[in-house]
Amino acid sequence: MEKIDLNLENKFKTWEEVFENPRPALVESFQTGSVILNKRGALNPDHPLALDVESENLEVPILAHWVHHEIFGDFLLDAGLDASYFQDPKGGIDSIHADEFIQYKNQNIGFYIKDRKISLKGVFLSHLHSDHIAGVRELPHNIPYVVGKGELDKYHPDICGDFLKDVKTLYEIDFSKINEMAPLGPSADLLGDGSLWAIWTPGHTPGHISYLLNGLDGPVFFTMDAAFIYENLKQGVASSDYTWNVKMAQKTLEKIITFLKIYPQLRVGAGHELLNQKKNKKTGYLRFLLNNIY
Numbered sequence: 605m606e607k608i609d610l611n612l613e614n615k616f617k618t619w620e621e622v623f624e625n626p627r628p629a630l631v632e633s634f635q636t637g638s639v640i641l642n643k644r645g646a647l648n649p650d651h652p653l654a655l656d657v658e659s660e661n662l663e664v665p666i667l668a669h670w671v672h673h674e675i676f677g678d679f680l681l682d683a684g685l686d687a688s689y690f691q692d693p694k695g696g697i698d699s700i701h702a703d704e705f706i707q708y709k710n711q712n713i714g715f716y717i718k719d720r721k722i723s724l725k726g727v728f729l730s731h732l733h734s735d736h737i738a739g740v741r742e743l744p745h746n747i748p749y750v751v752g753k754g755e756l757d758k759y760h761p762d763i764c765g766d767f768l769k770d771v772k773t774l775y776e777i778d779f780s781k782i783n784e785m786a787p788l789g790p791s792a793d794l795l796g797d798g799s800l801w802a803i804w805t806p807g808h809t810p811g812h813i814s815y816l817l818n819g820l821d822g823p824v825f826f827t828m829d830a831a832f833i834y835e836n837l838k839q840g841v842a843s844s845d846y847t848w849n850v851k852m853a854q855k856t857l858e859k860i861i862t863f864l865k866i867y868p869q870l871r872v873g874a875g876h877e878l879l880n881q882k883k884n885k886k887t888g889y890l891r892f893l894l895n896n897i898y
């Protein structure tokens with residue numbers, strides 16, 4: 605695999621400017637499987653606002669988001685799971701460290717890509733945990749894959765599964781070279797027209813990325829794993845389980861909440877929760893609408 609730094613120009617200075625220029629892009633979210641999280645840990649039980657959070661197992665969706673841009677084509681935000689998990693909770697990874705997931709028939713990312721006749725131009729990953737990248741195994745490998753710098757150093761393909769092994773070129777965003785967009789910090793204009801943004805939200809992992817789609821339906825902010833569930837945003841408490849740096853994750857979550865409060869027109873999607881499922885009239889498939897929470 606070849607690694608290349610992705611150089612991006614940002615002609616926008618503020619989010620106001622961005623939101624005044626919505627672009628012709630739409631998003632639909634796919635559930636590619638499920639994972640069991642404990643609520644104590646999905647919310648850091650040591651945080652003063654979450655001291656009484658109960659131990660409760662939650663079965664939550666594993667998601668991938670399809671962005672369709674009328675000019676630039678189709679992209680994925682995360683890859684979710686491939687079909688290996690339908691028969692085997694470990695997705696064929698022979699290791700005691702392999703994560704276990706649940707998957708029903710035709711939930712795999714390859715099914716959605718074929719069914720929707722999506723011709724992928726690139727895949728933007730939030731981070732390198734298996735529930736976000738295992739699906740890469742059944743996606744085209746000769747298209748650009750993008751990840752935040754710092755992710756590869758913490759990735760252990762030998763024990764967690766080498767999901768990226770056939771990817772030809774991995775582009776890394778070095779956020780130390782990307783312009784800050786208050787109040788979020790370094791934010792990269794991925795397609796150059798202000799439609800799709802990669803925002804550095806470290807804590808869950810070192811190079812973790814949240815995404816923002818500035819489409820004609822209004823802007824949508826995808827926290828990815830900076831907030832597992834809406835409760836993280838509502839309570840103002842980040843996760844502690846599966847989290848590389850709990851303090852940093854909390855600081856990042858607080859920045860996101862500030863951002864969401866400044867721009868109440870934003871809709872927000874949490875990393876592992878779906879609200880308001882609605883059937884798409886044309887395709888018959890579920891379309892997941894995202895809620896304002898403030």
Ligand SMILES: [Zn+2]
Pocket residue numbers: 731733808829846
């Ligand atoms: Zn994760």
